[in-house]
Amino acid sequence: TQPLSKIKKLSGTHLHRSWVSVPHVTQFDEADITGLEKFRKSLANEAEKNGVKLTPLVFIMKAVVSALKAYPAFNASLDSSGENLILKKYFHLGVAVDTPNGLMVPVVRDVDQKGIYELSAEVAEIAQRAREGKLAPKELQGGCFSISSLGGIGGTQFTPIVNSPEVAILGVARAKMQPVYQSNGSFEAGLILPLALSYDHRVIDGAQGARFTHFLSQSIADIRR
Ligand code: CAO
Numbered sequence: 001t002q003p004l005s006k007i008k009k010l011s012g013t014h015l016h017r018s019w020v021s022v023p024h025v026t027q028f029d030e031a032d033i034t035g036l037e038k039f040r041k042s043l044a045n046e047a048e049k050n051g052v053k054l055t056p057l058v059f060i061m062k063a064v065v066s067a068l069k070a071y072p073a074f075n076a077s078l079d080s081s082g083e084n085l086i087l088k089k090y091f092h093l094g095v096a097v098d099t100p101n102g103l104m105v106p107v108v109r110d111v112d113q114k115g116i117y118e119l120s121a122e123v124a125e126i127a128q129r130a131r132e133g134k135l136a137p138k139e140l141q142g143g144c145f146s147i148s149s150l151g152g153i154g155g156t157q158f159t160p161i162v163n164s165p166e167v168a169i170l171g172v173a174r175a176k177m178q179p180v181y182q183s184n185g186s187f188e189a190g191l192i193l194p195l196a197l198s199y200d201h202r203v204i205d206g207a208q209g210a211r212f213t214h215f216l217s218q219s220i221a222d223i224r225r
Pocket of ligand 1: 096149150151173174176
């Protein structure tokens with residue numbers, strides 16, 4: 001018999017409550033990140049000079065903020081009566097971190113106001129402290145929307161559980177080289193990123209879910225956006 005860690009007990013209660021009380025739907029999509037990867041790699045030296053390592057995650061965080069601005073119902077929570085939606089005017093994103101004691105979701109605040117280097121440094125720092133068990137309770141609170149990125153590990157897709165009272169969560173799986181059909185009838189190699197958006201169907205309709213992931217996919221695919 002092995003007792004669960006304190007973190008697993010706490011997160012387990014929260015995950016179970018969300019699982020049984022939120023009617024979940026997961027919308028799958030994908031983004032062609034060939035251009036984004038080229039851009040990310042071109043910044044590697046500059047990033048190193050800034051003392052950070054750039055991963056696709058920070059670009060995804062910025063794209064999520066654009067999508068939340070375009071679809072404000074996703075940047076919201078249901079109040080305790082379940083009858084009112086509280087719309088947020090700020091963009092605080094929870095980022096799931098895998099720690100030796102279990103899952104933690106620290107919150108990166110004001111993602112809209114931060115650049116990619118600042119975000120990279122903050123995610124690395126907060127993930128490090130999460131792994132060392134050094135996060136303050138307030139750093140786990142106040143998120144508007146969460147991202148669970150398992151892309152660094154592997155897997156083709158997964159269905160994340162909404163971090164209620166938030167109404168949606170984005171799961172990111174591992175990008176893979178695939179043939180991409182071109183309008184001239186040929187195929188070219190492209191790096192394709194799988195996305196999975198789980199949402200609370202009491203708040204978000206299926207069409208909205210598909211519009212959100214489509215918008216997100218387009219934003220990630222075209223780095224100029
Ligand atoms: N596709 C392909 N490669 C990816 C990728 C993706 N979607 N996302 C990251 N990578 C690559 C990175 O570029 C990096 O490659 P290099 O080492 O060659 O540069 C490598 O994978 C490792 O990345 P990382 O995981 O260290 O960094 P990150 O910024 O992607 O993620 C963090 C940071 C904290 C989110 C991550 O470390 C983590 O803990 N993920 C687990 C989240 C989790 O447990 N979710 C489940 C919750 S439900 O139980």
